[in-house]
Amino acid sequence: MKISDSQKKELQNAIKGEVLIPGNDKYEESRQLWNAMFDKKPAIIIRCRNKKDIAHAVNFGRDNNLLIAVKSGGHNSAGTGSCDNGLMIDLSPMQNVEVDAENNIVKAEAGCLLSTIDAATQKYGLAVSSGMISHTGVGGLTLGGGFGWISRKHGFSIDNLLSAEVITAKGEIVTASASENPDLFWAIRGGGGNFGVISSFVFKAAKIGTEVLSGPIVKSFDDLKEYMQFHREFVRTLPDEMTINMVVRHAPPLPFIPEKYHGKLVLLLPFVWLGDPDEGQRIIQNVRDCTETIGDGSGMYPWAGWQTAFDELNSHGARNYWKSHHITDLSDGFIDAIIEYALKFPTTECEMFIPHMEGAPSRIDPAATAFPHRKTPFLLNIHTRWRDSSDDEKCLQWVNDFHKATEAFAKGVYVNFISNEGADRVKDAYTAPIWYRLTECKNKWDPDNLFRINQNITPSNHK
Ligand SMILES: Cc1cc2nc3c(=O)[nH]c(=O)nc-3n(C[C@H](O)[C@H](O)[C@H](O)COP(=O)(O)OP(=O)(O)OC[C@H]3O[C@@H](n4cnc5c(N)ncnc54)[C@H](O)[C@@H]3O)c2cc1C
CATH class of the missing domain: 3.40.462.20 (Vanillyl-alcohol Oxidase; Chain A, domain 3)
Structure with a gap:
């Protein structure tokens, strides 16, 4: 799809972040993924600065029938952080981290790299359980599980997730936690980016010293x-x-x-x-x-x-x-x-x-x-x-x-x-009852499979 000047202008006026199309400054930089096997060229990149930008982006993608890929750190080895001819929602400008050192709680925006979180938490001798390579993104890592050097002691990233702010396929901003939308909270802890776009995560941090x-x-x-x-x-x-x-x-x-x-x-x-x-x-x-x-x-x-x-x-x-x-x-x-x-x-x-x-x-x-x-x-x-x-x-x-x-x-x-190993391989990440439950959640939160550039959980009513 070709994005018209007026579409771009309208979108740019509506958001705080940047709208990029081929030929723009930063387009080349922004579309890069960690894995050079993938050289995808989105029709449009929306570099979001906040949750409202993400909601605009999701609405724009859905209303224009665009493929939507979500990039946090861009590390997924299957190259799912981008797509050809569609919309890339680039979260990398969203790198704010708030540390509540009294209660060991950390709120991280979804574009953070692990190094950004470590830099903020280590001022207080805290660490969020995550991965072992500091340039990985917190977004994809957390949504799949997230393990690293302290997870044997403190649990996976998902085991320390207290809540997340999610932009749904309808463009609504909701909280997922044990008390709010618990089904969504369950699904995003291992089910990847299938259920919406997360704008921020709240984690319990561990006191490990420096x-x-x-x-x-x-x-x-x-x-x-x-x-x-x-x-x-x-x-x-x-x-x-x-x-x-x-x-x-x-x-x-x-x-x-x-x-x-x-x-x-x-x-x-x-x-x-x-x-x-x-x-x-x-x-x-x-x-x-x-x-x-x-x-x-x-x-x-x-x-x-x-x-x-x-x-x-x-x-x-x-x-x-x-x-x-x-x-x-x-x-x-x-x-x-x-x-x-x-x-x-x-x-x-x-x-x-x-x-x-x-x-x-x-x-x-x-x-x-x-x-x-x-x-x-x-x-x-x-x-x-x-x-x-x-x-x-x-x-x-x-x-x-x-x-x-x-x-x-x-x-x-x-x-x-998992790399691009076919739809059946995705099921091997789960057990039959968990797959069934994930499908139910997908049916509820993303029945049209708007979020499908990922290890996909296909809604059961989807053709
Ligand atoms: C060098 C390297 C080291 C790694 N080390 C570890 C490790 O130690 N431990 C570990 O557990 N894993 C590790 N991984 C795997 C890593 O968890 C996955 O590759 C993960 O997908 C990377 O997340 P990302 O945000 O950087 O990737 P991206 O490519 O940006 O995102 C991957 C997918 O996650 C989804 N996604 C990302 N952000 C969001 C969001 N905010 N909302 C909704 N969906 C989103 C999208 O579906 C996207 O396609 C490593 C990967 C690499 C390449």
Whole structure:
């Protein structure tokens, strides 16, 4: 669709933010997504400054029959933050954060990056449970679940969500909380951007202080099997204060990794301990002692700094394809598949990310939110990452083969780690009763599927 000058002018007069069409300054910048696999060109971008702007945008999109995509941080690996020839609602100008330090409550506008929230909350030693890469957006991350370094202790982002302001498909501004529109509140905690556009989130924050014992310990790839056989039991005995994740990849040239390992396959073991540092050191020594430690970058780090530790390895602009599963057990067969496919990494930027997920989230009733797969202890996220489009075919082949090879050890998937894998794959993020309930909510809040540029929950009456 081509937006006429008069349409643009009328819209611009009605809102505080900016209206952009192809050729305008900032149009190119605003349409960018994290994943360079997607080069979508919306017919119009509305850069919203407040909830009323969002309501105008939703009304404009609906009344003009436009596809509507919503962008917070633009990180979704499936490229759902934008669309071709439709309307992109760009929330990135909305980055205000209010901290009520007395009550540990944080209100964050939906365009915030995680770094913006960390910067505001850390002034008070607080942190909102969220993700591990600071340039991710709070919008998509929260609506899918949101896990990171403190979620084993404090719950997922959705477990700390107290309320949200939602602009519905009708353009109405409503509150979703335990007491107001509780069905909507339930659905947005795991059901993604299917039910409306969130303008702000209110979270309970955790008092974690400003420094944490954290850092990566590095192991040789040759010892991977022995280490993983230890890890699969060991981490499951740990208090929730300790989170140790695994990353299999080619070693980046970091100062604490001996040069001879740079560019070689290694196992990184980043961890965070939220307690007395001496106690944390005692626990993590078990990891250092199991198989040879070839690098150790751990120490007391400022929380906000630690949150950026892996930003560079996940920077914008590369081509990416993510595929994932929740994993029931790091069995020997699973470990063998990890070794086999690591040896076949199609590029040196690919990695296998295997976080330990159990803790506070697994003690929450799986039906309490729309994130039911809470009890699987591990997750595998296959980060396939490359630069050159001529490598597309070999990279996609590798990730699909590897994903299939690990299916036998999997149960369900995290909705935020799904790529464009078809409508049926979305259902794997849920269980049948949760899917049914989500569909009911979709029928009520978005019966015409206005919000469909996402991992879509299709209304049951929709043709
Ligand atoms: C480098 C990187 C690191 C990551 N690390 C983690 C991690 O540690 N933990 C974790 O849980 N996840 C992580 N993720 C996954 C992340 O949660 C998803 O990619 C998420 O969709 C990103 O949110 P976004 O707002 O940046 O993305 P966007 O692409 O802007 O949004 C994704 C989708 O969310 C919906 N959406 C976003 N904002 C709104 C809103 N305000 N209202 C309605 N719908 C909205 C839309 O449907 C949109 O298509 C990571 C992703 C990347 C790329």
